[in-house]
Amino acid sequence: MKRYWVRLGAEVFEVEMDTRGGTVHATIGGAVHRVELTELVPSWYTLIVDGTVHDLVVRDVAGSLTVSLDGHTCIAQVDRARRAGPDGGFPASVRSEEVRSPMPGLVIAVHVKEGSQVEMGQALAIMEAMKMQMEIRAPHAGTVTRVHVGPGQEIAAGQLLVTMG
Amino acid sequence: MSGAARRPRKVLIANRGEIALRVIRACRVLGITPVAVYSDADQGALHVHAADEACRVGGAAPADSYLNIPAIIDAARSTQADTVHPGYGFLSENPALAEACARAGLGFVGPPASALALCGDKAATRRRVAAAGVPVLEGTDPLDDPGAIAAAMNLGFPVLIKAAAGGGGKGIHLVDGPADLPGALGLARGEARNAFGDDRVYLERWLDRPRHIEVQIVADERGTVVHLGERECSIQRRHQKVIEEAPAPQLPDVLRDAIRAAAVAAARAVGYRNAGTVEFLVSGGAFYFLEVNARLQVEHPVTEMVTGIDLVALQFGVVSGRPLTIRQEEVRLRGHAIECRISAEDTEQQFLPWAGRVGHVLLPGGPGIRVDGALAPGMEITRHYDPLLAKLIAWGGTRAEAIARMAAALRETAVTGVPTTIPFHRWAVTHPAFGAGEYDTRFVEREWGARTGPEGWMAALAAAVLAYRADTRTPLLPQQGATAWTSAARREGTA
Numbered sequence: 001m002k003r004y005w006v007r008l009g010a011e012v013f014e015v016e017m018d019t020r021g022g023t024v025h026a027t028i029g030g031a032v033h034r035v036e037l038t039e040l041v042p043s044w045y046t047l048i049v050d051g052t053v054h055d056l057v058v059r060d061v062a063g064s065l066t067v068s069l070d071g072h073t074c075i076a077q078v079d080r081a082r083r084a085g086p087d088g089g090f091p092a093s094v095r096s097e098e099v100r101s102p103m104p105g106l107v108i109a110v111h112v113k114e115g116s117q118v119e120m121g122q123a124l125a126i127m128e129a130m131k132m133q134m135e136i137r138a139p140h141a142g143t144v145t146r147v148h149v150g151p152g153q154e155i156a157a158g159q160l161l162v163t164m165g
Numbered sequence: 166m167s168g169a170a171r172r173p174r175k176v177l178i179a180n181r182g183e184i185a186l187r188v189i190r191a192c193r194v195l196g197i198t199p200v201a202v203y204s205d206a207d208q209g210a211l212h213v214h215a216a217d218e219a220c221r222v223g224g225a226a227p228a229d230s231y232l233n234i235p236a237i238i239d240a241a242r243s244t245q246a247d248t249v250h251p252g253y254g255f256l257s258e259n260p261a262l263a264e265a266c267a268r269a270g271l272g273f274v275g276p277p278a279s280a281l282a283l284c285g286d287k288a289a290t291r292r293r294v295a296a297a298g299v300p301v302l303e304g305t306d307p308l309d310d311p312g313a314i315a316a317a318m319n320l321g322f323p324v325l326i327k328a329a330a331g332g333g334g335k336g337i338h339l340v341d342g343p344a345d346l347p348g349a350l351g352l353a354r355g356e357a358r359n360a361f362g363d364d365r366v367y368l369e370r371w372l373d374r375p376r377h378i379e380v381q382i383v384a385d386e387r388g389t390v391v392h393l394g395e396r397e398c399s400i401q402r403r404h405q406k407v408i409e410e411a412p413a414p415q416l417p418d419v420l421r422d423a424i425r426a427a428a429v430a431a432a433r434a435v436g437y438r439n440a441g442t443v444e445f446l447v448s449g450g451a452f453y454f455l456e457v458n459a460r461l462q463v464e465h466p467v468t469e470m471v472t473g474i475d476l477v478a479l480q481f482g483v484v485s486g487r488p489l490t491i492r493q494e495e496v497r498l499r500g501h502a503i504e505c506r507i508s509a510e511d512t513e514q515q516f517l518p519w520a521g522r523v524g525h526v527l528l529p530g531g532p533g534i535r536v537d538g539a540l541a542p543g544m545e546i547t548r549h550y551d552p553l554l555a556k557l558i559a560w561g562g563t564r565a566e567a568i569a570r571m572a573a574a575l576r577e578t579a580v581t582g583v584p585t586t587i588p589f590h591r592w593a594v595t596h597p598a599f600g601a602g603e604y605d606t607r608f609v610e611r612e613w614g615a616r617t618g619p620e621g622w623m624a625a626l627a628a629a630v631l632a633y634r635a636d637t638r639t640p641l642l643p644q645q646g647a648t649a650w651t652s653a654a655r656r657e658g659t660a
Contacts, residue, residue: 004632006625013625017633026629028622037630041525043581047627055576056627059584069627071588072618073513076628080636103517105548108355123348126355129548130518132335132403133355135348154548157519 007077097145099136099162105129107153112162116144124162125149136161170386170486173197173248173272177220177241178212179262180252181231183539183555184461185212188250191477200244202237204230206547211539218244225549231255232362238265248272248484250477254551257460258285258330259361274480276438276459283435284459285330287367290435294454297434299427302372302446302453307365310350317346320370326350328357329365331456334405336366369455372448374605377401378413379444379458380428381468382437383479385489390432392425393472394498396464397602400593402516402609407586408593409464410503411471414564414602416447424452431457439483440465440476463506463556466537470502470560501564503571505590507538509552509583512613516586518552521545524582529574533560533567546583554585564602568594592616 001018016027026033026049036048037056045056047069060066064077108126112118123135124144146163149155175198178188185201189212192199201216206225213219220240223230230236232255241249249266251257251274263278275281284290288306295301305316307329317324317340326349328336336357338349350366358364381393397413398406413421428443431454442462444455465476474491482490509519523544528536538555546552557574561567575591596612598604618624 002633002636004629006628008621008624008628011621011625013622013629015625015629017629019637024630024633026626028626028629033626035626035630037634041527041579041581043524044527044579045631047630049623049626054623054627056631057579057581058631065628065631067624067627067631068588069619069624071591072624073588074618074624074628076624078628078632080632102514103511104520105518126352128355128359129520130550130552132518133352133359134517135352 002080005079005082007079008074097142097164098160099124099139099164101127101136101155101157101159101161102134103127103129104157105155107149107151107155107161108133109151110147110149110162112144113147114144118142118144118164127155138164140164170484171247171272172485173274173481175200175244175246176248176250176274176481177202177237177244177246177271178216178250178252179231179237180250180255180257181207181210181212181539181550183537183553184252184254184463186215186539187537188252188477189215191475191481194475195478195481197481200240200246202231202240204549206545206549210544211541220244225547227255227360227549228362234259234262234265237262238269238271241266241271242269246271248274250274250480251460253460253463254360258458260285272484274439274484276441280436280438281459284437284441284457287327287329287331287456290457291454293434294431297430299431299434299454300452302370302455304369305367307367310347313350313366313368314343314346316368317343320368323371325369325371326353326366327369328353328361328363329367330357330361330363334401334403335360337404339371339404372446372453374448374607375399376413376447376605377406377444378416378424378447378452379442379462380425381440381442381462381465381476382428382432383440383476383483383489384432384437385483386438386486387488388433388436388438389489390429390437391489391491391493391496392429393468393474393476393496395421395424395428396467398464399604399606400599400608401606402613406464407506407508407609408503408590408599409467410501410564410567411467412498412501417450420447420450420452427452427454440480463553464504466535466556466558467502467504470535470558471498471500472496473499500560500562501567502558502560503567503594505557505571505575505594506553506586507540507555507557507578507580507590508586509546509554510586511584512586512589513584516589518548519546519583520548521583523554523580525579526581527577527579528555529557529577531570531573533570534558534574535560540580554580557590565600568600589613 043058047054047056057068110125118138125136143165145165177200189199199216201219202222222236256262260278260281266273291301326338336353354364377398384390396411398409400408442458535558540554559571
């Protein structure tokens, strides 16, 4: 028998997993469910819960677990021991002063430099991918403390573009 | 086509991806030798593998390769192709390619350069079509930024910015108020310059809850125009279609007939030749001509499924100079067809396109299912090209049957490695408003964000099951140095 603490957003679920007579049982919120998990192709699973088929895709396992369950993206933090502290000890997932690239692509232009004062929603940079251009906007008003990229640079999804104070 | 019409024997396909494969398939049926072109990023692409001959036309950036007219003409000359098929996007609507083909003595599968030039000038087309008695949507000529700001004040907000050389949703931005206009103009021009090599933009009036309905037409060299029914294309994101169906649901017959007749009148008014699409916006009981797409459309398969006509083969027939073999009264629509465009996009993040390497691919099958794709396990999706991976098309005797088949096909389809629009399509085709055929072009922005996900406990259970599997799985490494193979070999005395 194994026990997991799964954090989804603000909620933490305690899940008990056990194999009895070749069948996997999951206990959550006092209810016992019969589950089967079959790998269709690597990272793509068929999950059967109490006889109902669900579609489960693992998209990212770095840090938190990002899955697509029946087409809905869920980001979960799975722990094998209960965490201490009032917030469960989880770090804040995104630091608001970091503006990161939402997609892989090319930096077309950077409109700000170190020390620039920006308004919320002001365009910081322009990126392009697949013939589509988009503005990267300031998440809040503030001062640009560092610009990490320049025009013509190829960048990955999630790469740090601008740090704001 | 300008110059002497003749039957194509060897066709250079000036495109890539699924549409290049689609044209190659038609070539095979007609006994035409297909020639592929490729950029440095595409040497290992499926369309190259499927062709008989292939020719490199330049670097990965479209401007260096698929938009490089001299390189494409050189490729046609060096491979001794007699005809060029432009596919859609890239140079398909650029009169310069049609002209270059004519000068080089090559056939061009599309309208003549003069008709392409007219259809590319949206304002001139609108005037010509309006003169033929077709209602048109109010819009401007191409404008500079100060001109656009002044014109927007006259048209009122929201207003739509469109690329003069447009198509495929590139360079289109909906602007809600004057403050957003300068930034949006900059983005639209940037996209247009990149996609079409032309940064001219114009403005168009925005209608409330519009439906996008378009009519497939085909015209032969004598100017005989036949329509092949309409397509409903209102399920869009980023002003680009993602689901299309034929025929249009929930359209009164009077309106349907009027739109089809208007499409034929518009095609005649612009002197159209070959296969094309006449686009309309429908709002309430009124319809407005938008533009003529002077090419084969991405969504042409839904029309093929309900008419039983191979549109690419029909295009080659027109280029041969043959009169249309089908008369209007012989066009019979049978059943219903739906297409879902599967793209590498993050549906949870504003449908942003995604680059990366495709992992595994499982494609669907069964009665009435067609897949037009250029999708292979391990293929690299680069930021240079459209993120379209495949088009899933479902046909049914009724609309309900087509939807049910599509829903089943979407459940069977799996692509790993990059996020795709498959989850979006699974949601959309089972949405009650889609089922009722009652939706407009803002359906996605209204409904997609408002959907509800799985219950929390269910998601937690899924995460825990994955963790449990990782914790309890038997190691795959051989134990104590002996594998089943070596044991078997030992038993048989071969080791």
